Amino acid sequence: MPSSRSGLHVRASAEMREDRPLRLGMVGGGLGAFIGAVHRSAARLDNRFDLVAGALSDKPDEAQESARMLRIAPDRAYMTFEEMAEVESGRADGIDVVSIVTPNHLHFAIGKAFAEKGIHVICDKPLAVSLEQGRTLARIVDKVGIVFCVTHNYTGYPMVREARALVAAGELGSIRSVRVSYSQQWLTDALEQTDNRQAKWRQDPALGGPAGCIGDIGSHAYSLAAFVTGLELESVCAELTTFVSGRRVDDHAQVMLRYEGGARGLLWASQVAPGEDQNLELAVYGKFGGLVWRHEAPDRLTVTRYGDRPQILTRGGPGMSESAARASRLPAGLPEGYFECFANLYSDVSETIIAQIGGAPLSTTHFPSIEDGVKVLEFIDASLRSSHAGATWTRPT
Numbered sequence: 001m002p003s004s005r006s007g008l009h010v011r012a013s014a015e016m017r018e019d020r021p022l023r024l025g026m027v028g029g030g031l032g033a034f035i036g037a038v039h040r041s042a043a044r045l046d047n048r049f050d051l052v053a054g055a056l057s058d059k060p061d062e063a064q065e066s067a068r069m070l071r072i073a074p075d076r077a078y079m080t081f082e083e084m085a086e087v088e089s090g091r092a093d094g095i096d097v098v099s100i101v102t103p104n105h106l107h108f109a110i111g112k113a114f115a116e117k118g119i120h121v122i123c124d125k126p127l128a129v130s131l132e133q134g135r136t137l138a139r140i141v142d143k144v145g146i147v148f149c150v151t152h153n154y155t156g157y158p159m160v161r162e163a164r165a166l167v168a169a170g171e172l173g174s175i176r177s178v179r180v181s182y183s184q185q186w187l188t189d190a191l192e193q194t195d196n197r198q199a200k201w202r203q204d205p206a207l208g209g210p211a212g213c214i215g216d217i218g219s220h221a222y223s224l225a226a227f228v229t230g231l232e233l234e235s236v237c238a239e240l241t242t243f244v245s246g247r248r249v250d251d252h253a254q255v256m257l258r259y260e261g262g263a264r265g266l267l268w269a270s271q272v273a274p275g276e277d278q279n280l281e282l283a284v285y286g287k288f289g290g291l292v293w294r295h296e297a298p299d300r301l302t303v304t305r306y307g308d309r310p311q312i313l314t315r316g317g318p319g320m321s322e323s324a325a326r327a328s329r330l331p332a333g334l335p336e337g338y339f340e341c342f343a344n345l346y347s348d349v350s351e352t353i354i355a356q357i358g359g360a361p362l363s364t365t366h367f368p369s370i371e372d373g374v375k376v377l378e379f380i381d382a383s384l385r386s387s388h389a390g391a392t393w394t395r396p397t
Contacts, residue, residue: 022350024049025088025095025119027081027110028102030057030066034198035124036101039151040070042342043099048350052076053095055084081110089117097147097353100124103201104209108133111148115140120147120353122346126219126380127373129209131397134377138370147356149349150373152223154280156341156348158315158327159301161366163228163284163291165321166303172286175229178257178265179283182221183276187213187251190244205248211380212249214240217280218269222379223368224282225267228293231259233375238383239391243272255383258393299335323366 024043029036036056043049053076056066060079067077078084088094097120100110108128111121115137127150128134141148154160166172192203201207202216209215225231235258240250251272257265270276280295289305299315315324316332327344330336348367378396386394 021048021050022096022353023053023093024051025053025055025084025098026051027055027084027098027100028057028106029054029099030059030062031069032197033101038339038342039099039101039122039124039346041339042346045339045343046347046350048347049097052093053078053084053088055079055081081106082113085113085117085119089119094119096120097122097349103207104129104215105207108137111137112140115144115146115148118144118146120349122149122151122349123373124151125223125373125376126150126209126215127370127377131374131377131381134370134374138374141370147349147353148370148373149345149367150370150376151342151345152220152227152368152372152376153338153342153345154220154224154295155227155366155368156327156344157293157298158320158324158336158344159293159299159313160224160228160282160341161327162301162313162315162321162324163282163293164230165323166291167229167284167286171288171303172284172290173288174261175231175259175263175284175286177263177285178225178229178231178259179281179285180221180225180265181268181279181281182217183269183273183279184217184271185274185276187244187271188274190246192247203247203249208249210249211384212240212242212247213251213269213271214238214253214255214383215249215380217271218253218255218267218383219376219380221267221269221280221282223372223376224280225265225284226372226375227368228282229259229263229284231261231263231265233379233382233396234258234260235393235395236379236382236386237391237393238386240383240387250387253383255386298337298341327366 054072055078057063098114100107100123107123111123114121191199236255238255241252242250252270255267283292292302301313302310304310314332315328345367382394382396
């Protein structure tokens, strides 16, 4: 059983083996919560987890009813995450890992409470609402030695992983430029002034944090580009705009990126783009060729070697990389999508935890780690500072 450098023990019962699912707890995600249902579906898809405990809402009646509907035993339906972390860490059959699916402002406190008890964490993005919080949490995770995943879920698509493998293998040559965009229409009007719960907390800086569009979907775009290319950020020049009157955070972002080594990038994100639902697109161009991946056709990856015709690679097709193949469940031609990419992160986390408990940590992992989560916060922080300074070139701190 591995122990942390602080002398605390990472939670690991003697019977934790590949022949039983990991015991999962959840904070947030009660009745009517979209992302909680997504996480639960992802956890079930490969039979790697059993949901056995939860603090599902800050409203007692809603928390109890949510637990009942999810068949969580009454004595493991908690009213606070603090109580849940304390009790579950002391049970012989306590949870192995917790999913955090609350509004952003709670991520740090919840992650800290469970990490300090040696419980592994799967946290919906962002890692925290400030860079200081993210770095503090990263230090705790490093000290205790737990597995910590931040669900920038688009990294779970097989053809995104194929793109990453192609770049890593040098198929495109040295990377010269990156273009990534993510556009939505759902906040074109002041939806936060209605009874829409998602819009209310996301547009409230006290709950969603100071970053609006750049933190909500711009972070996904940045994470996707970083995952595929492996490039490290040098500086940003960001213009963040709020188009809807009365809104307290940005709803549109355009950011130029300078990467270490000389590559350049452009990130464009908007939540006030009529006609767009979930339009995420990544293009990477190198010395020898380029590739394009679109979320609206996630099973396809277009790769073009300079001077040749474009080649469309399909998920499940011949010659896929190992990382893409292991993320695929269905034969070619049967589409996989949003739930499956989340499930790939959950399965990767379970394999990593089991390997750690067995004393043979995996040499590579495919899910975004807490270190990746901190890098996204560095990007958001630099973008906010750049925009506030009049779109000046700004380095991460």
